[in-house]
Amino acid sequence: MSSKVKKELLKTARGTRDLLEEELLIWDEIKKVAEDISRYYGFKKIVTPHFEHAELFGASLGEASDIVEKQMYTFRTRGGDQLTLRPEGTVPLVRAYFEHGMASLPQPVMLYYAGSFFRHEAPQKWRYREFGQFGLEILGEDLGIADSTIIRVLSLALKDLGIEAELELNTIGDKECRPAYRKDLIAYYKKNFNFLCKDCKRRFKENPLRLLDCKEPSCVELRAKAPQMIEYVCEDCKNHFKSVLDFMDALEMPYRLNPYLVRGLDYYTRTVFEFAIQGEEGRRIEVGGGGRYDYLADVLAFKHLPAVGGALGIDRLAEILKEKNKGEELQKLKNPKVFLIQIGEAAKKKSLFLMEEFRKAKIPMSQSLSKDSIRGQLRIAAKLGVDFGLIIGQKEAMEGTVIVRDMDSGIQESLPMDRAIERLKLKVKFR
């Protein structure tokens, strides 16, 4: 093996990365905050496999969607099965709903999930090939309050995390009203075909609605005069959207109506929404999104199941929180308040025994067992910002005592080990 190949092997694959302690503290916090709120609102957890039968995604996400066309990791197994690493979580949840007979449970079924998803996209900041999502789905409910609940819970999670994101909303109609809109949209873009960017020329044939979503300046200019869905929505869709907006108003949740919001997945009908922040140079960073997908089950299971859901992008939220130094803050909170300092061989031997006593007493403690000098160990203790130092030297090791040092005042007292544990239990609690 050449040294160049070897070097490459020591790096993660393109678009993927390792998450180390400081980032993981943020990830855990995001998941915990989102999970606590979701559970409070009645969502139950579900874990589905990282891969599914390839056909499951093909039909349901839209054969012509970017995800199916270019971004799926599909492979043939040794047994000859065609599998796909899940590019998103909604389709697997609808599959699970039918596989586990959830239609016979009281409706709606409310589920949440967190995990890795895989898309073969061009990697860059904010965009990875393996990324984390926290998602919510309400299956078996067509009322607007379901849409509002999803949006509400996701926005509460963002708020609790201290992330201010703008909520954008739109309705993209249903089977009744969208065809007429689509027809007029196609007619409009056909007239202006030559002004479209390369990608949009391709999308025009496959999914003309996506043209509204293009960020190329020429396409943005063109869409200003394009017909707008809101003028085409049927009475039912209009009433549905109105009820969603009424809930938003009643909850005093600010939102912006964006008539061009269409989303990148084909399964949506009626409500679609996105949460976004302003990134570098005013770039719009989508941190979450979702919508209603009333026909997805028709395609997947030949059964009708009105449903709505949404997901937050954990990598993106973690990046925002990292820039706000959230990692350091969490690390400080996690750091134990007691530091064990040992001097000499006998004390070192006693240390491991002592640590176990402290673990049983549920007093978090850190140490640096490989260090010998008291100075060096005190320096580490000060750096960690602990409240107490616990010192054992030769004498203490022999007598079965330990010196408890208050790091702020420098006051020290020598106590038998069991008394030291009792004392610290009280002190650590009272601080």
Ligand code: HAM
């Ligand atoms: P999505 O908009 O494709 O929707 O993804 C949801 C969120 O995941 C995005 O807003 C973004 O923050 C994050 N995300 C997507 N792709 C990447 C990537 N390559 N790197 C980093 N973050 C990314 C869905 O997946 C739908 N299943 C959401 C949903 C649930 N709709 C209904 N129910």
